[in-house]
Amino acid sequence: MHIEMTDIYKAFGQNQVLSGVSFELLEGEVHALMGENGAGKSTLMNVLTGLHKLDSGTIKVNGHDKYFSDPKEAEKHGIAFIHQELNIWPEMSVLENLFIGRELSTKLGFLNNKKMKALANAQLHKLGVSLSLEKEAGLLGSGQQQMIEIAKALMIDAKVIIMDEPTAALTDKEVTKLFHVIQSLKKNGVSIIYISHRMEEIFTICDRITVMRDGKTVDTKKISNTDFHEVVKKMVGRELTERYPERHPKLGDVVFEVKNASKKRVFENISFHVHAGEIIGISGLMGAGRTELMRAIFGLDPLDRGELLINGKQANIKKPSDAVQKRIGFITENRKDEGLILDTSIRENIALPNLVSFSPNGWIDQKREHEFVDLLIKRLTIKTNSRDIQARSLSGGNQQKVVIAKWIGIGPKVLILDEPTRGVDVGAKREIYQLMNELTDRGVAILMVSSELPEILGMSDRILVIHEGKLSGELLRKDATQERIMTLATGGQSYENTNG
Known part of the structure; x- marks a missing residue:
């Protein structure tokens, strides 16, 4: 799926959040979207998926103008958004969370638990995750809950997956599994919009990067044509001379x-x-x-x-x-x-x-x-x-x-x-x-x-x-x-x- 967002404007009251932002996603690429907190990244993605209505600008999907009325419509067209704040129902089972809102039924109208379990287990196996489908999701750790969210997105056969800080709660082993899944999705033509503040991940997994600052697009580049210091400078509008400030501790009792x-x-x-x-x-x-x-x-x-x-x-x-x-x-x-x-x-x-x-x-x-x-x-x-x-x-x-x-x-x-x-x-x-x-x-x-x-x-x-x-x-x-x-x-x- 090829997506073009051009000259996007969005304000909430007097607060202008997006000011002429442009963003392009190619088929089968992992595209990093970076910027300081408040730069407008999540708002731009919410405009794309129909949660917010844009004030002006154009959105094209595969060359045609397309404006989704809400995230459900975006999902039906193959665009899934995995949010930073997990959308887990803690009292429900893993299986119920995976199929919430899109449960499968038999010809007689009963829930087809057998088919749902088979599909769920197959998807979790692809992710290298072993979970009891009957277990309450609220009893799982943050990393396991994140993997449920990723599995949900993959189960709708998404052509575009927006991942907002997908590894924030994952272990190194789970991150490695996720990266393998992303590479596999790329080979099948799935595009990933990857929002993360972990710079090492961006340079490991992404093909291109778009940097936003203060509601504007600063630059889009191939990852191979930039480096950590250039990205940071574009994000914050200034040089950060050292990633970690020097410490000269004077220890007391x-x-x-x-x-x-x-x-x-x-x-x-x-x-x-x-x-x-x-x-x-x-x-x-x-x-x-x-x-x-x-x-x-x-x-x-x-x-x-x-x-x-x-x-x-x-x-x-x-x-x-x-x-x-x-x-x-x-x-x-x-x-x-x-x-x-x-x-x-x-x-x-x-x-x-x-x-x-x-x-x-x-x-x-x-x-x-x-x-x-x-x-x-x-x-x-x-x-x-x-x-x-x-x-x-x-x-x-x-x-x-x-x-x-x-x-x-x-x-x-x-x-x-x-x-x-x-x-x-x-x-x-x-x-x-x-x-x-x-x-x-x-x-x-x-x-x-x-x-x-x-x-x-x-x-x-x-x-x-x-x-x-x-x-x-x-x-x-x-x-x-x-x-x-x-x-x-x-x-x-x-x-x-x-x-x-």
Whole structure:
């Protein structure tokens, strides 16, 4: 399928989101669509698939003008959109999710479960995924849920698949499987629009790249004719001299310690400490227990046994409010469901953990609250026209900044960051990294869980690697390499260094 979008304009009220964007997709190509959060990428794809009606411009499909009335019509014509925020029905089974809205029936009008199971198993097998079709989708990990979404798109016999951050929740092994599937689809003439902030993936899997900035098309090139630095410069409109800012940590005393933390069948006997001003990177494969350990530290899930110490004194943390009271913040990996209240304002989200400080007499001092929120919006360069618009209306990267802002507001001693830059563009990533440096300069201790090894290597002072619920090793920054981390993460020989 050949798609041409020419001179596309789209505004929401006074906010001009797309200003003369042009984009072309050739048959059987993987075309990267890149730009900072808020550049207009998702809006352009929503215009293509009929979710938003364009204000002006032309869309041609195989040489003919074509404007879809809604995403369902686009799907019927072979265009599938896998969104960054997964469209999973958690209480339904895997099979029900795969066929929702397009169930197969027998001649007598009954559900044809046998045929649906056969088709589902065949598609999952192509993806190299083994899942129980009867299992509730909500009980699956993020990576498995993402593979369900990909399988759904493939099952409609799509000619064009739009993938928005498709690997954000996948393990390296699952990413490799996905890339094999993409190559197979290409050979069969299927076109892929690939939206990702993971630059390494773009140069691995894509044929051409279109860069957008501030609602405009900046350039389209063959991947072979460009490089990382040129793409970044076009995305942000400036040079980013270093991907990761330099760190010159000045470590203070141990502020937080975990002793023999255990949770049955999840993690066992994990002990570590973190100094004031230190960033500890926590690495490991998906399912190793990294996130579960952080949730337990914050009081979201109970520990079976173990101790938590703050400044050498035992800390009784049974629920999140206990952690907040002790000035521990937690930026979860799932900002949509756990990090934000999407239907409330930016102001309410940022102020929520800090209401006590604005309410000395039981009444909220709105002037103090507004000054506080505005300061954080400015400091984190959150792109918004007002503190009072819904968090839902922001791009993914700006939503992440709101989550970070609300926890910075408590003046944390310890800040847990779980996948802090997932789905965030390269310019916003740099801003988050600089903010991490500023926080550690003020003595904040940071625990950073990340699946991106370059991020772990670029920002950590020490690295803890977890394998199957156990601490398999510890590396100092100077000793760490991707190979050493992956060796520990897969249960191989330990390169342990415990000079913390």
